[in-house]
Amino acid sequence: MNVLWLQSGGCGGCTMSMLCAETPDLLGMLADADIHFLWHPSLSEESGSEAVSVLDRCVSGELPLDVLCVEGSLLRGPNGTGRFHMLAGTGTPMIEWVSKLAARARHTMAVGTCAAFGGVTSGGLNPTDACGLQYEGATPGGLLGADFRSGSGLPVINVAGCPTHPDWVIESLMALSMGEMGAEALDEVGRPRFYADHLVHHGCSRNEFYEFKASAEKPSDMGCMMEHMGCKGTQAHADCNLRPWNGNGSCTSGGYPCISCTEPGFEEPGHPFAETPKVSGIPIGLPTDMPKAWFVALAALSKSATPKRVRVNATSDHTVIAPANRKTGLK
Ligand code: SF4
Numbered sequence: 001m002n003v004l005w006l007q008s009g010g011c012g013g014c015t016m017s018m019l020c021a022e023t024p025d026l027l028g029m030l031a032d033a034d035i036h037f038l039w040h041p042s043l044s045e046e047s048g049s050e051a052v053s054v055l056d057r058c059v060s061g062e063l064p065l066d067v068l069c070v071e072g073s074l075l076r077g078p079n080g081t082g083r084f085h086m087l088a089g090t091g092t093p094m095i096e097w098v099s100k101l102a103a104r105a106r107h108t109m110a111v112g113t114c115a116a117f118g119g120v121t122s123g124g125l126n127p128t129d130a131c132g133l134q135y136e137g138a139t140p141g142g143l144l145g146a147d148f149r150s151g152s153g154l155p156v157i158n159v160a161g162c163p164t165h166p167d168w169v170i171e172s173l174m175a176l177s178m179g180e181m182g183a184e185a186l187d188e189v190g191r192p193r194f195y196a197d198h199l200v201h202h203g204c205s206r207n208e209f210y211e212f213k214a215s216a217e218k219p220s221d222m223g224c225m226m227e228h229m230g231c232k233g234t235q236a237h238a239d240c241n242l243r244p245w246n247g248n249g250s251c252t253s254g255g256y257p258c259i260s261c262t263e264p265g266f267e268e269p270g271h272p273f274a275e276t277p278k279v280s281g282i283p284i285g286l287p288t289d290m291p292k293a294w295f296v297a298l299a300a301l302s303k304s305a306t307p308k309r310v311r312v313n314a315t316s317d318h319t320v321i322a323p324a325n326r327k328t329g330l331k
């Protein structure tokens with residue numbers, strides 16, 4: 001399966017993330033799965049005219065293009081010309097290359113939230129008129145348009161995340177290589193469901209603190225970060241705490257609240273990332289699927305039932321009170 005990877009308006013962090021894949025031999029593993037990179041800006045030896053020749057041959061159809069991967073948002077400015085980002089050595093805006101290649105590719109994949117929804121690059125005043133391949137925030141459209149379908153009939157596959165988890169990219173490519181990613185494998189905004197049908201909250205090491213609404217008050221605290229520190233793990237679609245990064249960590253286990261980087265528009269939450277906006281003391285962003293009245297009732301009940309161990313440890317940077325040992329009487 002031939003894959004062409006282009007970097008548009010992003011930081012390159014999604015490529016860096018992929019290079020942290022937990023395999024001693026990333027390229028060997030991809031080759032074993034019949035995944036062949038025609039060109040990747042960080043991994044390929046070809047540059048200059050040799051690299052442009054690869055792109056030309058894909059556009060002409062001489063080189064079959066199975067997957068076009070785009071990392072980074074698409075810069076449409078100024079005034080729709082795309083000239084803020086010309087592909088070096090070609091005199092042609094990147095958005096033109098992407099449009100022409102997407103028209104040829106059997107599948108088109110957005111790698112990271114920039115390419116999927118616009119991401120960080122489209123934040124603020126967005127002077128470059130950045131957007132995603134098929135979305136602008138949560139609004140369908142983007143560079144290719146809401147009706148765009150790749151040669152396979154699928155919309156853009158949005159492997160969202162800032163950066164994406166290496167497994168999300170590699171497993172998506174493997175599923176495509178095996179012909180096992182159909183429309184039913186994508187959620188409402190085009191994210192592969194194998195990771196987007198989970199919430200970051202699932203498997204978080206702070207779950208016991210969440211149960212009792214025993215909350216962290218400052219960054220080094222062990223408690224749940226939803227109530228005061230902006231954690232959106234109960235609303236963010238991703239399996240970060242079930243599938244740790246680099247075999248070990250996640251934002252929440254590292255002490256940083258989830259900022260829901262897999263969601264459209266995460267870059268502009270309307271409040272500081274590490275603060276929880278509230279009305280009358282109740283967080284505005286309630287857990288997905290949970291009516292407000294239930295949350296208020298359960299939070300009050302669970303706070304009143306919080307064991308001393310959980311309450312004290314929640315605002316400590318290490319375990320102050322260890323779980324009790326209960327004598328069972330069993331031998
Ligand atoms: S999604 Fe995030 S990590 Fe990836 S290119 Fe954009 S800003 Fe960088």
Ligand code: SF4
Pocket residue numbers: 200201202204205206207210223224225226231232233234252258
């Ligand atoms: S810190 Fe966030 S993800 Fe972890 S338990 Fe609390 S709300 Fe859930």
